[in-house]
Amino acid sequence: MQWESVLATRSSRMKASEIRELLKLLDQPDIISFAGGIPDPALFPVAEFAKAMADAMTPARAEAALQYSVSEGYLPLRQWIAAEMARIGVPCAPSNILITSGSQQALDYLGKLMITAGDTVLCGWPTYLGALSAFNAYEPLFEQLSPKGNVSAADYEARAAANGGRAKFAYLSVDFANPTGETLDRRAREQVLDLAAEMEIAIVEDAAYQALRYDGEPIPPILALEIARCGSIDAARTIYCGSFSKTLAPGLRVGWICAAQPVIDRLVLMKQAADLHSSTLNQIAVAQVAEAVMEPHVEMLRDPYRARRDHMLAALDREMPEGVTWTRPEGGMFVWLTLPPSLDGAELLAASLETERVAFVPGRAFFADGSGGNTLRLSFSCAQPEQIDIGIARLGALIGRALA
Incomplete structure (x- = not known):
């Protein structure tokens, strides 16, 4: 063959x-x-996960833990995430959350959802290798994102059109980014929002490391800054990707997307077509451990x-x-x-x-x-x-x- x-x-x-x-x-x-x-x-x-897994496998709960489940994700976990998002300035409902198999699956889904061959993705120079790999399969052109405003919206749009497509979204990790460890200050985050609004594109905010701050004061996520401007998550263009991999355990492959309802609705269809839903047992365990010991x-x-x-x-x-x-x-x-x-x-x-x-x-x-x-x-x-x-x-x- x-x-x-x-x-x-x-x-x-x-x-x-x-x-x-x-x-x-x-x-x-x-x-x-x-x-x-x-x-x-x-x-x-380890001890907390051992207990959570054992609890999930008791006769009263094992049937649900081992059965097919809804594509959106385990509701108690989505409720916990929604509360956490509200704590960092992103008021939302569980219906604004989709559970994914790690944030890497979230990036793949978002590339599949938004990129048509020849479209443009704005990203850092350098940026997360996993994002480049996820988006690259959908055949985009990559352009260097300049949060300080060194490139105009018109220039980005002209280059995207010359490539036969249009700019679709800006991807960035704003806190302790992989690979540089750098953090985007509040002014630069606001400038990214201004640029995205002018270009009428989405923002994909990768927050895999957000909880791991050792010095300095936290800066609101881009999604929180945008909601402060527009009034609600369902009016926002920013799509937030979170993960339990760096805080609890990567092997369970539990991440999430937090976004406007129309985006989540499309992603749920994508999840149904790809793998139906993430592991129910793993979601139940993560929900119990997060509720008990996350902070x-x-x-x-x-x-x-x-x-x-x-x-x-x-x-x-x-x-x-x-x-x-x-x-x-x-x-x-x-x-x-x-x-x-x-x-x-x-x-x-x-x-x-x-x-x-x-x-x-x-x-x-x-x-x-x-x-x-x-x-x-x-x-x-x-x-x-x-x-x-x-x-x-x-x-x-x-x-x-x-x-x-």
Whole structure:
């Protein structure tokens, strides 16, 4: 069978995730990995999930837990999420919530819902690799989003039209973004809203790391700022994607979309066609654990993650040669390094794995146009202090030799 003859043209745009491939290195005990942006499994609320799963499997509840369910998601979980959204400035109803299999499925659905081949997506330079992968299958053109207003709405619209489509949405992660760790200030969030209104496009707000703030004051989500302008979620153009992966556990694959009712109604049809509904058992367990321990659990997470971030920043200050710069995130899991232009992150990774046994993610994969070769992403979430000291010292020495 010559499979290329029957595959859709968009399949050629699908590529293996560099991060997923690098995660395989975690099985090698001598590798110091700053690659995967994954939560520390030692911090999972294991006992709480064991109890929740056991409770769900009692005779009185097992029938519902193991049966087909509604595509919108488990109602008590959607009620809990709606209350949480209201707490961060987004008053909404459970009917404004759709449960997804992680926020990655949410991104895929939104790409499928809004992108026609040739349309334009505005995004950061760099931006989350998983979003690029999800949207790329639907054959868009990517344009660099400039929240500070460096590109006019007319310019974006003209370039989109020249490509044979129109701009459909702006995608951005505004808090401790993957990969840079940077946070968009309130003024820039308002400017994104202004741009989207002028262009009559949607905004996809990826809030996967929003709860993991270690310093500074919280900034309202874009959706909250928009509701303050327009009066209700059903009048809003912003679509908020949330996740329990970074706060409770990623393996259960429970995320959500919060949006205007017409958007949710379309997404429910998409969910029905794709997988009917997310795991009922997992949703029941997440609802029970979130209700019981979410606030103290997230508060507990902040201390070790803050300490690891601080340890990595101190090690970078100590070990990196002149000419290397990096971000200083207020939360999340990542530090973003910019190397001198003469260095290439992918080549550096190959050398690092061979001689230093230190893994990280080269930055080029996070740029829609393949630029950013002299950048890389470090994750501190699973690294212990001794590993950080040794790994950053090795990496600094390797960069220093490459620059010599």
